[in-house]
C-alpha cells in the first residue's frame with residue numbers, strides 16, 4: 001500500500017472540550033499510530049474515548065492542536081474534505097446500532113461504496129463489489145442465508161460481524177472500533193476481536209480499538225491507557 | 239445525490255405505516271385543491287359560455303346584468319316587458335340574420351318556463367358553439383306542447399308523453415301560487431344535458447303562453463270566465479308583449495351598429511348587450527366566492543404539509559443513531575439535510591400525483607353523475623397547465639416544509655458527533 005510510510009494517525013498538542021462544558025475533555029501532548037499498527041486503547045466510561053474517535057474521524061474539531069490522519073491535517077481541510085477523507089479512508093465500528101435496520105445485511109456492507117467512489121473502486125477491483133461484500137461476510141463467518149435478511153432482524157452478534165464487513169469493504173487504511181464487543185457475551189467477545197485483528201492485518205489497515213475492558217488487550221500490537229496520554233483525565237475524574 | 243435519494247426512498251418505505259397517513263392526507267388535500275381549481279375553471283367556462291353564437295341580447299332598458307340574468311338564466315325579477323312590434327322591427331332590420339323572442343313568467347315545480355319560437359332550438363348555441371340536441375322526442379309544434387331541459391326531466395322523472403301543468407309566476411309551488419291546471423301540457427321532447435341554465439328550463443311556444451293567459455287579466459284569472467284548451471285555437475295567439483330577444487347578426491362586425499340602433503330605439507326604451515361581455519361582468523361579481531374556495535382548499539393542503547413536517551420532525555429522535563451512522567460513513571451535514579428533504583419530496587410528490595390520479599379517476603367515472611345530481615361541472619381528461627403549476631407548487635411547498643426537519647437533523651448531526659447521547 002502506498003501509505004505504508006505515512007503514519008495512520010498523529011496527534012499534537014490536542015485540546016478539546018464539548019460546548020457548554022467548562023472542563024476540557026481531552027488534552028493530549030502527542031500520540032501516533034503507525035500504518036498497519038493495531039492499537040488497543042482503554043479507559044473507563046466517560047473518559048473521552050468516543051470523543052477522541054470523533055476527532056480522529058473529523059466529525060468534531062479540536063480547539064487547539066492538530067489531528068493528522070494518513071498525512072492530512074484535518075483542521076486545515078474544509079468540512080467537505082474531512083467528510084470525504086472519512087468516507088474514503090476510515091472504517092467505523094460502533095458499540096451497537098451500527099446498521100441501518102431497514103437495509104439488508106449485504107446492502108449495509110455496501111453502504112460505504114455509495115458514499116465513496118474510491119472505496120467503490122477498490123472494492124470492485126478484483127470482482128464486483130457485491131461479491132467482495134459476500135467474501136467479507138464469509139470471512140467473518142456470516143452464513144449466506146442471512147445476507148439478505150433485514151439488518152434489524154439479525155442477532156447482535158451477526159450485526160457486529162456485518163458492521164465489521166462494512167468497515168472493511170474497500171480497504172480503508174484506518175479502522176476505528178468503538179467498543180464493538182460490549183453488547184456481545186464474554187465467549188463471543190474474544191472471537192470477534194480475533195476476527196477483526198485478522199481481517200485488519202489481511203487488509204493492511206491500522207486499527208484503533210477502544211474498550212473499557214482491558215482483558216481484550218491480548219493479540220494487539222500495542223496497548224494504551226487513555227489516562228496515560230490524556231492530561232485532562234484527572235480533571236474529568238475530579 | 240442519487241444514492242441519497244435511494245436511501246431516502248428506502249428509509250421512507252421502512253417507515254411507511256407512519257408516512258402512509260401523511261401520504262393519504264397530502265393526496266386527498268391535493269385532489270381537493272385540484273378539484274376546486276378544475277371546477278372553478280370549468281364552471282366559469284360553462285357560465286360564460288352559457289350562450290354562444292348569439293350576438294346580442296335585447297330587452298327593456300335595465301342593467302346589463304339584470305337583462306342577462308333574465309334572458310339567459312331565466313331568473314325572476316323582470317317587471318318590464320317589450321312590445322311585439324319592437325321584436326318584428328328588430329327581426330326585419332337588414333343586419334339581423336335571425337331573432338328569437340323570449341317570454342318568461344311561468345314556472346313548473348320551481349323550474350322556469352320559457353315561451354319562445356321553434357327557431358330557438360336551431361339557433362341557440364352554448365359552450366364552443368355547440369347546437370342543442372334532443373335526448374328524446376322533438377321540438378314543440380303546436381300549443382300545449384313542452385320540451386324539457388335535461389335536469390327538469392331527470393329531477394322530476396319525466397319522459398315524453400308526460401302531462402304537466404304550469405304555475406303562474408316564477409315563485410314555485412307555494413300555496414298562494416296561481417296555477418294553470420285547466421290547461422295541461424304534453425312533454426314532446428327532452429334536451430340532452432348542456433351544463434347551462436337550459437337544463438333547468440321548460441320550453442313551450444309563445445302561443446301557448448298567450449293561450450294560458452287568454453282568460454287572465456292583471457296577473458289573475460278572470461272570475462267566472464274560462465276558455466277550454468280546445469277552444470284557444472279560435473283566438474289570435476300572437477303575443478302582444480315579450481320579455482327579451484336573442485339576435486344573431488349576418489356579420490359580427492355589425493354588432494356595435496346594431497347595438498346602437500336598439501339602444502336608440504324610438505318607440506320604447508330598449509337595450510342590447512353583448513352576452514359574452516355581460517356574462518364575464520356577472521362572473522366577476524362572483525370572483526370573491528371563487529377565490530375564497532381556492533384559498534380554503536390551499537389551506538387544507540398547507541395543513542397536510544405541516545403534518546408532514548411535524549411527522550418528519552417527530553421521527554428525528556429515533557433516527558439520531560441512523561444519522562450518526564451515515565455521518566460515520568462520510569455523509570456530510572448537507573447529505574443529511576438532503577436525505578430529509580428527499581423524504582419530504584418523495585412523500586409530497588407521491589401524494590400530489592396520487593391526488594391527481596384520484597381526481598382523474600373521480601372525474602372520469604363520476605363526472606356525469608356530479609353534473610346530473612349537483613350541477614357540478616367537473617371535466618375529465620389531462621390536467622391543464624394551471625393544474626400542473628398547482629401540483630408543482632404543492633411539491634415545492636412540501637420540500638420547503640421538510641427543510642425544517644432537515645435543518646434540525648443537520649444541526650443535530652453536527653452536535654451529536656458519532657455517538658448521539660440518547
Ligand SMILES: Nc1ncnc2c1ncn2[C@@H]1O[C@H](COP(=O)(O)OP(=O)(O)O)[C@@H](O)[C@H]1O
Pocket residue numbers: 018019021025043044045046047048049050051052653654655657658659
Ligand atoms: N455530543 C456530546 N455533546 C456534549 N458532551 C458530550 C458529547 N459526547 C460526549 N460528551 C461528554 O464528553 C465526555 C466523554 O464522553 P465519551 O467520549 O463518550 O466517553 P467514553 O466514550 O470514554 O465513555 C463525557 O463527559 C460526555 O458527557
Ligand SMILES: [Mg+2]
Pocket residue numbers: 046049050051178657
Ligand atoms: Mg464511548
